[in-house]
Amino acid sequence: MRVITLAGSPRFPSRSTALLTVSQHRLEQRGVEVIPWNLHNFRPEDLLYARFDSPALLALKEDLAGADGVIVATPIYKASFSGALKTLLDLLPERALEHKVVLPLATGGTVAHMLAVDYALKPVLSALKAQEILHGVFADDSQIAHYDRQPELSDLLNTRLNDALATFYYALQQREVRLAQAV
Numbered sequence: 001m002r003v004i005t006l007a008g009s010p011r012f013p014s015r016s017t018a019l020l021t022v023s024q025h026r027l028e029q030r031g032v033e034v035i036p037w038n039l040h041n042f043r044p045e046d047l048l049y050a051r052f053d054s055p056a057l058l059a060l061k062e063d064l065a066g067a068d069g070v071i072v073a074t075p076i077y078k079a080s081f082s083g084a085l086k087t088l089l090d091l092l093p094e095r096a097l098e099h100k101v102v103l104p105l106a107t108g109g110t111v112a113h114m115l116a117v118d119y120a121l122k123p124v125l126s127a128l129k130a131q132e133i134l135h136g137v138f139a140d141d142s143q144i145a146h147y148d149r150q151p152e153l154s155d156l157l158n159t160r161l162n163d164a165l166a167t168f169y170y171a172l173q174q175r176e177v178r179l180a181q182a183v
């Protein structure tokens with residue numbers, strides 16, 4: 001199984017990216033191959049000027065084509081997902097997430113915006129034809145410490161992330177079964 005993680009924060013170090021780092025380690029322990037991508041892999045002008053032929057974008061598209069699942073993480077900015085992440089998602093082909101299981105993760109300063117993943121990010125993931133979009137995990141800033149090095153998650157967040165990753169892994173397995181039955 002191969003999974004892409006896509007970090008949608010313009011900043012580094014970053015809390016939402018820390019959730020991906022933790023997720024990567026936990027999935028690798030289950031034998032999943034994880035390929036991490038983040039916004040810093042792209043030249044800002046390629047994203048801003050919608051350069052569909054930029055080398056990094058072509059490489060991401062190739063990695064996506066070979067992936068079974070994707071985990072997208074974003075900070076909440078102005079009650080939505082980050083605009084920088086949108087500049088990247090806008091450049092992906094219409095069916096970039098077809099046949100893929102997708103798990104969204106978000107971090108924000110206030111739980112008042114915890115539904116932003118549902119009303120803002122999920123519609124975009126649907127537009128990219130994601131096969132299955134799982135319930136996301138939202139963390140508020142107080143639940144993640146030391147995100148510049150070894151991130152420490154609160155017990156509650158740890159449990160919710162573990163549950164979400166278990167569901168994600170199960171969905172990937174189900175996908176494999178369906179594919180095997182189809183041939």
Ligand SMILES: Cc1cc2nc3c(=O)[nH]c(=O)nc-3n(C[C@H](O)[C@H](O)[C@H](O)COP(=O)(O)O)c2cc1C
Nearest residue numbers: 009014015016075076077078079107108109110113
């Ligand atoms: C420009 C900007 C806008 C933000 N807007 C919101 C917001 O509307 N709602 C919210 O809950 N948090 C908001 N935040 C806080 C971030 O979402 C939060 O600190 C998040 O964990 C940052 O993630 P990162 O470290 O991965 O970039 C904002 C932060 C910045 C820098």
